[in-house]
Amino acid sequence: MENNRxxxxxxxxxxxxHQSLAATxxxxxxMLPVCGLLDEWGFGALETWGGATIDAGLRFLKEWPFDRLxxxxxxxxxxxxxxxxxxxxxxxxxxxxxxxVEAFVRCSAKHGMDIFRIFDALNDPRNxxxxxxxxxxxxxxxxxxxxxxxxxxxxIEKFVKLGCELExxxxxxxxxxxxxxxxxxxxxYNLVKGLKQNVxxxxxxxxxxxxxxxxxxxxxxxxxxxxxxDCSVVPFANGTAQPDTIRMLSLLEDHPRCPKVTARQxxxxxxxxxxxxxxxxxxSKFTSHINEVVDSDALNYxxxxxxxxxxxxxxxxxxxxxxxxEVFAEVPVVxxxxxxxxLVTPTSQIVGNQAFFNVKMGRWKQLSKxxxxxxxxxxxxxxxxxxxxxxxxxxxxxxxxxITCRPVDSPAVKRKGMEDLRKELAAKGYPTDDExxxxxAMFPQQVDEYFKAKNAPPPPPPPxxxxxxxxxxxxxxxxxxxxxxxxxxxxxxxxxEVMVEEA
Ligand code: CO
Numbered sequence: 001m002e003n004n005r006x007x008x009x010x011x012x013x014x015x016x017x018h019q020s021l022a023a024t025x026x027x028x029x030x031m032l033p034v035c036g037l038l039d040e041w042g043f044g045a046l047e048t049w050g051g052a053t054i055d056a057g058l059r060f061l062k063e064w065p066f067d068r069l070x071x072x073x074x075x076x077x078x079x080x081x082x083x084x085x086x087x088x089x090x091x092x093x094x095x096x097x098x099x100x101v102e103a104f105v106r107c108s109a110k111h112g113m114d115i116f117r118i119f120d121a122l123n124d125p126r127n128x129x130x131x132x133x134x135x136x137x138x139x140x141x142x143x144x145x146x147x148x149x150x151x152x153x154x155x156i157e158k159f160v161k162l163g164c165e166l167e168x169x170x171x172x173x174x175x176x177x178x179x180x181x182x183x184x185x186x187x188x189y190n191l192v193k194g195l196k197q198n199v200x201x202x203x204x205x206x207x208x209x210x211x212x213x214x215x216x217x218x219x220x221x222x223x224x225x226x227x228x229x230d231c232s233v234v235p236f237a238n239g240t241a242q243p244d245t246i247r248m249l250s251l252l253e254d255h256p257r258c259p260k261v262t263a264r265q266x267x268x269x270x271x272x273x274x275x276x277x278x279x280x281x282x283x284s285k286f287t288s289h290i291n292e293v294v295d296s297d298a299l300n301y302x303x304x305x306x307x308x309x310x311x312x313x314x315x316x317x318x319x320x321x322x323x324x325x326e327v328f329a330e331v332p333v334v335x336x337x338x339x340x341x342x343l344v345t346p347t348s349q350i351v352g353n354q355a356f357f358n359v360k361m362g363r364w365k366q367l368s369k370x371x372x373x374x375x376x377x378x379x380x381x382x383x384x385x386x387x388x389x390x391x392x393x394x395x396x397x398x399x400x401x402x403i404t405c406r407p408v409d410s411p412a413v414k415r416k417g418m419e420d421l422r423k424e425l426a427a428k429g430y431p432t433d434d435e436x437x438x439x440x441a442m443f444p445q446q447v448d449e450y451f452k453a454k455n456a457p458p459p460p461p462p463p464x465x466x467x468x469x470x471x472x473x474x475x476x477x478x479x480x481x482x483x484x485x486x487x488x489x490x491x492x493x494x495x496x497e498v499m500v501e502e503a
């Protein structure tokens with residue numbers, strides 16, 4: 001049936017907008033002045049939490065994650081709150097047990113989270129099922145995500161099939177997540193059409209303007225009957241973030257599905273922009289011109305825009321600038337060997353790292369711990385089988401057998417459940433409620449630092465321009481991504497520092 005309803009506009013400025021353009025550094029205090037305005041506008045949902053905001057907020061801004069959620073709920077009482085959740089990873093980088101996932105979702109819903117947008121870096125529904133079921137159990141909306149990517153083994157038909165599987169396990173909507181901004185309009189049209197013909201639940205789309213396709217892609221998706229699109233607000237819009245709301249409204253002007261927008265709503269967007277421009281200036285340490293402009297390079301290389309700037313920075317640091325093309329040529333080699341995994345947090349970092357190692361040390365001469373885990377099935381089922389030679393090499397190096405079960409069910413990996421976490425918190429003298437347990441499960445070091453900072457005497461006030469800018473921690477050795485939030489990757493107990501560039 002044709003969709004004639006006005007397309008719903010969601011707004012991402014409080015999450016993906018600043019994650020994509022300002023290294024996730026927007027603080028709750030900087031958000032609050034626009035919350036009432038955003039709430040009044042009447043967006044379908046406000047994306048306010050999740051992705052990298054929980055780690056970055058705790059690490060750099062020393063904000064307790066649930067405090068921000070409370071503040072958003074209070075300041076935007078009319079709007080639905082939406083968050084991005086990495087399936088069994090929650091918002092971390094390793095798989096967590098079911099009781100931790102369940103507790104996290106329960107706590108978040110209690111603090112006002114309405115929509116859980118749930119994805120898995122490998123598009124493995126087994127890694128999304130627990131989060132989807134947990135959200136439904138507490139009466140929240142569970143949205144199942146398709147991570148869009150290009151490869152010889154990905155096709156519109158397979159993505160539609162995944163959408164059907166997600167609906168079957170309970171997803172209340174299917175979201176096309178184009179984290180790299182790579183989906184061209186006609187493909188978006190075909191994918192939305194295919195999903196609309198095969199699933200009963202609403203279909204939403206999320207893209208980035210990185211390569212300049214975003215606006216046209218949304219237009220095509222609206223033509224195909226998509227129910228909702230994600231936009232942001234300048235200056236935290238366009239470039240590597242979502243298309244700007246006003247721009248998208250103009251792109252849809254006179255389209256039968258364009259929502260009616262009042263003069264007051266336009267005024268609101270202008271007021272939001274005015275405040276955010278001031279904030280953008282305050283965050284100048286974390287913004288960069290290369291992220292603000294449309295660059296078709298991402299299309300040439302078929303990787304997220306953030307990966308391009310990360311490679312440039314890192315190769316420069318290692319005085320390997322002349323190897324740029326070589327490292328990029330290695331990305332599809334690594335992806336192919338690892339079963340054509342999509343490039344999204346954390347797999348974009350894993351593939352980027354390994355491509356760099358392959359060029360620096362020789363192909364497969366040094367395998368990262370994460371490469372071993374992907375090759376052995378510890379992240380889930382890859383879109384196509386892992387190269388058997390690489391898998392054999394990985395099994396030998398890791399001294400582990402490949403697995404085919406849901407990774408979190410593997411007995412090879414010891415994982416801490418809620419009661420173990422509670423004991424650890426008690427031993428530390430920290431609060432032992434569920435909220436502290438779930439954050440501790442993901443970010444123990446940041447929690448330690450948070451309590452240390454909280455209990456320390458207040459430092460002298462910094463100059464106004466850097467009020468919210470915590471100093472960058474020292475870079476660890478090895479290939480650390482630069483330019484976005486600096487994250488700790490913990491896989492099977494091994495800790496790795498990486499940069500997260502998109503979620
Ligand atoms: Co995004």
